[in-house]
Amino acid sequence: MRHSLFCMLDLLLFTTVFYGNATASKPRALITAHEGVIPAGGSVTLSCSVEGSAGWKFDWFRRDSEFSGAQKIGAGTSEHTISISEAGIYYCRGGRGDPVFSTEDSVPVKIKKRVLYVVKSQHRWPQMFIGETIILQCEIQGGEDKEITYEWKSPNPNIPETSSEYRISRVSVSHSGDYKCRGSSDYLLAKWSDPFTLIVLSSKPRATLTAHSSIIPAGGSVTLSCSVEGSAGWKFDWFRRDSVSSKAQLMRGNEANRIISVSQGGLYHCRGGRGDPVYYTEDSSEFIVEETSQTEKPQASLGGSVTLNCSVNDSAGWRYYWFRRTSESSAAQRITNGTSSHTFSVSEGGIYYCRGGRGDPVFFTEDSVSVTIETNGFRCESHSFLVPFIIGLVFGSLLTVPVLLCCICCHTRIRDRCRNRFMQSPNINQSSAAPQTPNQSDTQIYSSLLHGDLSVYESIRNSGITRSDFHSRHPHPPNRHLTNTSVRAPSKPQSSSSPPESRLQGKLS
Numbered sequence: 001m002r003h004s005l006f007c008m009l010d011l012l013l014f015t016t017v018f019y020g021n022a023t024a025s026k027p028r029a030l031i032t033a034h035e036g037v038i039p040a041g042g043s044v045t046l047s048c049s050v051e052g053s054a055g056w057k058f059d060w061f062r063r064d065s066e067f068s069g070a071q072k073i074g075a076g077t078s079e080h081t082i083s084i085s086e087a088g089i090y091y092c093r094g095g096r097g098d099p100v101f102s103t104e105d106s107v108p109v110k111i112k113k114r115v116l117y118v119v120k121s122q123h124r125w126p127q128m129f130i131g132e133t134i135i136l137q138c139e140i141q142g143g144e145d146k147e148i149t150y151e152w153k154s155p156n157p158n159i160p161e162t163s164s165e166y167r168i169s170r171v172s173v174s175h176s177g178d179y180k181c182r183g184s185s186d187y188l189l190a191k192w193s194d195p196f197t198l199i200v201l202s203s204k205p206r207a208t209l210t211a212h213s214s215i216i217p218a219g220g221s222v223t224l225s226c227s228v229e230g231s232a233g234w235k236f237d238w239f240r241r242d243s244v245s246s247k248a249q250l251m252r253g254n255e256a257n258r259i260i261s262v263s264q265g266g267l268y269h270c271r272g273g274r275g276d277p278v279y280y281t282e283d284s285s286e287f288i289v290e291e292t293s294q295t296e297k298p299q300a301s302l303g304g305s306v307t308l309n310c311s312v313n314d315s316a317g318w319r320y321y322w323f324r325r326t327s328e329s330s331a332a333q334r335i336t337n338g339t340s341s342h343t344f345s346v347s348e349g350g351i352y353y354c355r356g357g358r359g360d361p362v363f364f365t366e367d368s369v370s371v372t373i374e375t376n377g378f379r380c381e382s383h384s385f386l387v388p389f390i391i392g393l394v395f396g397s398l399l400t401v402p403v404l405l406c407c408i409c410c411h412t413r414i415r416d417r418c419r420n421r422f423m424q425s426p427n428i429n430q431s432s433a434a435p436q437t438p439n440q441s442d443t444q445i446y447s448s449l450l451h452g453d454l455s456v457y458e459s460i461r462n463s464g465i466t467r468s469d470f471h472s473r474h475p476h477p478p479n480r481h482l483t484n485t486s487v488r489a490p491s492k493p494q495s496s497s498s499p500p501e502s503r504l505q506g507k508l509s
Helices: 002-024 385-423 466-474 477-482
Strands: 030-033 044-049 059-064 071-078 083-086 088-096 109-121 127-129 134-141 150-153 166-168 177-186 188-190 197-199 208-211 223-227 235-241 248-253 259-262 267-273 285-290 305-309 320-325 342-344 352-360 371-375 507-508
Touching: 030 109, 044 088, 044 109, 044 267, 109 197, 127 305, 127 477, 134 177, 150 507, 166 466, 177 188, 208 267, 208 285, 223 267, 223 285, 248 259, 320 342, 342 352
Parallel strands: 109 188, 127 197
Antiparallel strands: 030 044, 044 083, 059 071, 059 088, 088 109, 109 134, 134 166, 150 177, 177 197, 208 223, 223 259, 235 248, 235 267, 267 285, 305 342, 320 352, 352 371, 371 507
């Protein structure tokens, strides 16, 4: 009995020792870090090992803090090293076999990180005006924004700020100065950021309105420009009123473009605005825009140009040089110096050629074949001479009618007078049979025609000849000539000149 009891005690002791030794002999992984601090923008290498054995694969874990849960960042990798770029608490363990036999977790290691901070303005302009609102941001570079406490250095240390945003609702001149920030946490190392210099101007700015012209041409427009000197980030409001006594109306609001075109007369002014809430400048001075009178018409101009093209076949990268001569015997003059555009517009006549060049030093091509550009002048002659010509023609026609009537009346009187004088002639010698030969000195029966185109006989006079002599010389009575006399109006003069035709010609030879 006693012997059996001792045997049971020995067996229990052996079992306890055996299992205890097995538990105590389970290996623990070992983690090591080459550096304890990750440089800004860099990384650190960690290694995991199991002493005195081989064939292990490794699992990697990370925690953000002592109280956060672990996250597996690598599982079953045969490599015993890993590169990290984030701060935190890291540990590892090994495993091998099937089913997997795992080691004890390694002792955790704390890795810190060096980071940089920068102060940025939300509005991106360093100059501010009294009354504006500004928001500054402290941004981390090369790190995550987790559980970080922020610090600020500012011209007003009595207003501490612990967040990443520094807001000033209405700035004053006292807010001018340098602003710095940094963040801190258990695993982040940082120094103060570079300063951001804020300038607050004491006076409220005034917008400036300018224009190239104050008169709108017929059918055209005028360009107006609004600006705020020495600052940026503005949007513009445009106002117009019909007269000094009328109220200004908003034409356009919150315009990012500072230039507008107007085609209506009136009094214009503008102002700038920026930020949230919007901060407005003083209104600009008014600018008067006048419209062209409808009776005033624009002067048209006549002109043109020719576009020349220079190229080098099957190659690229050339710059082009253009030359011109006024004549075949004149020297060539360079008119451009290595332009990248292969086209060139000319409006002057001459002999043109080009060449290409590229590289450094410049390698030139052969000169191109020259082309001759000819220009033709343009002439416009007035046709105002037609007006007096037509007026003279009308008045001449009106004067012709009375003259014609007067001539007819004179013709009738002369005819009646000649007839009466012939019929009442007193001593006509009928017994005289001897014919009388007319003398060259005798007075002619018919006088010469009046000058001009009126065929009217001036007079018929009795020279003492007998009726028979008269009838022998003139078988027809004088009144027949008067009766058949025709009256013609003077012919209208023909114009020998006509206005020349204007032609526009251009030739490229």
